[in-house]
Amino acid sequence: MSVLELKSIIKNYPDGQLVNEVLKDISFTVEKGEFAAIVGPSGAGKSTLLTIMGALLTPSSGSVLLNGHDISHLSKKQQTELRLNEIGFIFQNSDLIPYLKISDQLKFIQKISKKETGNAEEVLTKLGLQNRLHSYPNVLSGGEKQRVAIARAFINQPDLILADEPTASLDSKRGREVVQIIQQTVHQEDKAAVMVTHDERVLDLVDSIWQIEDGRLKKVR
């Protein structure tokens, strides 16, 4: 069964007198245990598509089905709750909260979601961060930060993981490591994941590849 399914998604942005149609009739699907990648030139609408998948943006038309439920027209409050409980995000700059220690980054998510899920320290240890549990983000390397962000995305056991260029601020070796970690975790925990990337060299790690160009999405592999 597909975890996420997009049906005929259209997204317009007003552009002065005209409308800028960024996404034109997009359909997409990702299964449990599948790691999908979206590639495409800059400005093609990759981030826009990902924000629609992540209930951060409402599409102009079309439907977004998460586990079979349409989430395309939820209220802001329902969207927030959905993001907290059903979706894990990994951002380009990892975006850790500067005043929370590494273990607290995860504990905070557990706290506000009130879900009794996993052990934050155990998850971080599994990602090789056992010596960093009580450090603040500013002393971590880029790769370490991104690993914390991965742990944070998974801690709440969401069904869907979304990553927007998670390797953009890393060198190619660290970038590959990070994608490897995402791949392993997705497969081990049987999650669905969508990653936007510019980096062609990590595409051998994903299960399916989608190409977006001129607002249209097609499956390449």
Added chain:
Amino acid sequence: MFLTLKELRHEKLKFGALGLIIFLIVFLVLFITGLANGLANDSGSALKNTSAQTFILQKGSEKRLNRSQLTDADWNKVNHRNAAKLSVAQMTIQKSNKASKKTDIAYFVTDANSFLNPKTINGQKLKNNDNNSVVVSSKLKTDGYKIGDTFKDSTSKKVFKIAGFTDNTAYSHTPVIYLNFKQYQHIAPQNNNFNAIVLQSQLKQKTGYQVVDKQSLIGAIPGYSAEQGSLYLMIGFLYLISLFVLAVFFYIINLQKLSDFGTLKALGTSTPYLVRHVITEMGLLSLISILLSFAITYLIKLVLPASMPFSLSSGVLLGTGGLFILITLLSALLSLIKVIKIDPITAIGGNN
């Protein structure tokens, strides 16, 4: 609370500096308020601390006791229950044996059986049939006067004995000495007049006389309005300044954290949670600073010399504290609007 405490702990320097600013402003306001109240007491406590409500003065005396002259004929004409005659005379006394040590004082002359006869904190009350024993303000203790001591009226050379002290009463920044009318005859023999008929009840007007309530009479004491007016103007400006200063500081601090708020929202933190976080943070910070300034003000009050009038009741203290909590929350408003408005979408795309 989780976020709030972690953040306060991590950003000690930033929030410490902000707390210091709040502390300094609150302390300054408390100090000036205390001084204003102290001066007000020093100016009119001899009137303020009585149960008097209304003062009947001679017509055209412009609310000034010393400009009003009333006679027994007026007394009979007004003929009011629970009324008392009052004369006020600003004079100088000296220690009986040391002519060089003079003190400016104000005589309050009244009937010892009237409600104007003050309670004493030690010694005896003023009596009508005693030619010699008087009650004086405890302010005179700082000049070395004790119960049983004598002093000499500098003009008439009449000597009185201190029978009792009354609590800290002053008039126009001088200590008050209470006399009965018989004792006053020794000082001003030819004078059978008095300054005011004082009532314990409210009265709006009386034809042929000027009727003044207590507060406006105190306000008309020379110097009183000028002192209070300028001090309260300063306090008012301090409140205004602190509102703006704190608003700007909060705004800058929260502006720096705007992208964090975006990320938190994208991760699923609700806006009410973040609003509570900001309010708790600012509220906690100002509460601690205010309590600290309470403590410092209290310590300062202990070491302040008696000649420097300073008075802060716990009511004024709590009122000022409450007002400042309100001001901090008000100045956090601008930041809150920003926090509410930030779109979680900014977290995606790496464009923050």
